[in-house]
Amino acid sequence: MADRAIMKGNEALAEAALRAGCRFFSGYPITPQTEVLEYLSWRMNEVGGDMIQTEDELTGLHMLLGASLGGARVLSTSAGPGFALFHEGLSYLCECEAPSVLVDVQRLGGGCGGISASQGDYEEVVHGGGNGDSQYIVLTPASVQEEVDLVQEAYELAEKYRNPVVIMTDAIIGQMMEGVTLPDMKEHDINKFDWAYKPLGANDTHGIQKAGWPSTGYDVYGPYRLKKFKDMHDNEQRWENVQVKDADVVCVAYGISSRVCKEAVKKARAKGVKLGLIRLITAWPFPEKAFAEINPNVKGLLVVEMSLKGQMVPDVKLATKCNLPVYTYLSCDVVPDSDMVVETAEAIIAGTAEEV
C-alpha cells in the first residue's frame, strides 16, 4: 500500500502498529474503534501476524500478556466500556513489565453509554490502571498523522521502560479521515530480549525464563519500580505550547478539543485577545514542565474538555501548585466550539467567569 494515503484514524493506527513490527492483536470490537479489528482482520494476514477476536476484552488482554512476554510487539484497542474490562489485564501487564501498546478510543457516557465522541475517560485511563501500583505512559494524539507517529513512539517507550503504553484518543480522531504519511515497514525481532519467554532448547530441562515479580523479592522490587516511575515522569513529558509566553489566558486541552483551541488562539489573537494553548501529548506523565513557559502574569488557565467533570482540572491545579485560577469550558456530545473558547477567555479577562 502507498506510503502517503488518506485514512481513518482507526485504520491509520492499525497500519502504523503493523509498520512498527506489531504482529499480534487480541481484543474485541466496540464502536468507535471497530475499524481497527476490521482492518487487521485482513491486513494482519498479509504481514504474517496473528489477529484474534476473543470472546471479550478480558481474555484479549490476557492473551496479549502471553504474546508480549514472548517478546512480540502487541496491540489491543477498545473504547470506554471495554477499557473498563482492560484494567485487570492492564495491572498484570504493568506487574509483569510487558511492553505492550493499548488504545482507548473514547466514547460518550458511563456504563454502556453511547457511541458518540467524548473525552470522559481521562480519569479512568490516566489515573486508573487496575490494582496495585500500576502506572503507564498515556499518549494523546490530536490528528490522524499524530496517531501514526505516536504508535511508533509508543512501542519504543514500552520497550525502553518494559511497561505498557496507552494511546488515549477519541471517536472523532478515530473516525475521521485525514492525509497521512506512513513510515516504512519495520521487522521486530521477538528474540531480542533477554527477559522474554523462549521455547525449550534441545538440551534444556527448564526453558522458560522467570518473568515478572516478585521473583527477586519486594526489597528489590520497591526501589526498582520507584526509579522506573520517576524516570518515566521526569523524562517523558510531552506537550506543544502555542503562544503562551505573553498570553492572558492559556487553554489546556488534548485530542479533538486541542484542535479547536488552536483555532481559538488564532481567532482570539486576530481580535487582540491574548490567548495561548498548552496541548498535552502525554496525559501521564502530565506535562508539568509546559507550565513553566507561560506568562507569569497570566490571568487564568482554561481547561477545555469534552467531559462534564473537568477531569483534567486536578492535574492542572497540581502542575501549577494551585497558584493560578483555573476555569473550564466543558461539553457533552458536541465538539467544543472555538468561538465559545474565545468568549470564555474574554470573560476570564473581564473577571466575569467563575473559577473552579
Add this chain to the structure above:
Amino acid sequence: MLKEIICAGFGGQGIITTGILISYCAFETGSQFTWYPSYGSEMRGGTANCTIKISDEEIASPLAKDIDILVGMSGPAIDKFIDSLRPGGYLFVNSSLVTGRTYREDINVVEVDTEELAKEADNPKGANMVMIGALVKHTGIMTLEGCGEAINKYFTEHGKAKFNEANQRALKIGYEKC
C-alpha cells in the same frame, strides 16, 4: 479559504464514497482536508451523510458549522441540512430522485439528473461521478483535471483501474452538462 461540504442521502447511494473521493481530490491537489462520517446504527435505506472540510490551512474540528456546499442525493437528506446551508452556498440536488421542490432564494441551486447523465456517459453506476463533475464546475473548489487525475489514482490504487475510463466520462458529462 475553508470550505465545508456535506454529502447526504440514503444509505447505499454511495454517499460515504462520494465524500471520500472529494477528500482524495483535495488531498491530491495539495489541500488540507478532514472527512467525518455519520456512524453507528445506520442501515441500508436509512440516512447517510459525511462532512468534508477543505482548506489551505490546518483544520480544527472536522464537523461543519456553516455549510458552503450541500450535496443532497435524497429528499430527507436535503430537509435535514438545508437550514444549515449558509446564504450564498450551493445546493446540488439529485433531480433523478428529487423534483418539484422550491428552495430558499438566498442559495444557489444546481439540479443534476445524475442517473440520466450517468447512462448517457455509458456508466450507469456513475451517478456520484456526475455529481462530483457538477460540483467542481460550479464551486471551483478544484480543477476538473486535478480531480480527474485523483479519481483515477484512487481507483487504480484500490485495484479498480478498469473503471477509470467510465469514471472520467461521467465526471466530464457532469461538468459539461450541469
